[in-house]
Amino acid sequence: DAGVIQSPRHEVTEMGQEVTLRCKPISGHNSLFWYRQTMMRGLELLIYFNNNVPIDDSGMPEDRFSAKMPNASFSTLKIQPSEPRDSAVYFCASSIWDLNSPLHFGNGTRLTVT
């Protein structure tokens, strides 16, 4: 079991640039979650997919953030344009069923926007 795979591990970009974060969930898991972690706000749920369909995107900060899940094995989180306040660690997690099931987190992407 390879676990949840995220890329890149680190991303440094300048303000205004587009950033794309990628996630491959565990095979057989049908729920996928994007979280953002900062010291100030802790772990925040950005968006949650079930069977590739977005279920709850109320945590997406603003229109600059978008997420897609074109198939069961791939998801992207895009920030366009990026801002310094977007700097954080972004985690992708997957689970077998839904929010009742344990989450399996990827290693995260540490994003720095200068």
Next chain:
Amino acid sequence: GQQVMQIPQYQHVQEGEDFTTYCNSSTTLSNIQWYKQRPGGHPVFLIQLVKSGEVKKQKRLTFQFGEAKKNSSLHITATQTTDVGTYFCAGLLAVGANSKLTFGKGITLSVRP
């Protein structure tokens, strides 16, 4: 909105001491999950509690769900340096159209050898 509180955010103990931390919710929960995140790592699932008053043990770790399903505790017996990390609780409201798993801010445990 639903809030899950973990206070304090940091705790320092001497190796061998016991450690207890609490998680409190403003609303009744369907279940509660606990995760551990090592420094520089990602959250790793530890346990899920579902029933009122439920107690589960994992070696030196004991987890309890409150009778009212609004709070939970984690107790570590005789802490070791391997226990260092941040412990998060995550509470789930009764499953419904707008259910959400809400994480507390975590408590970061440091252990002095």
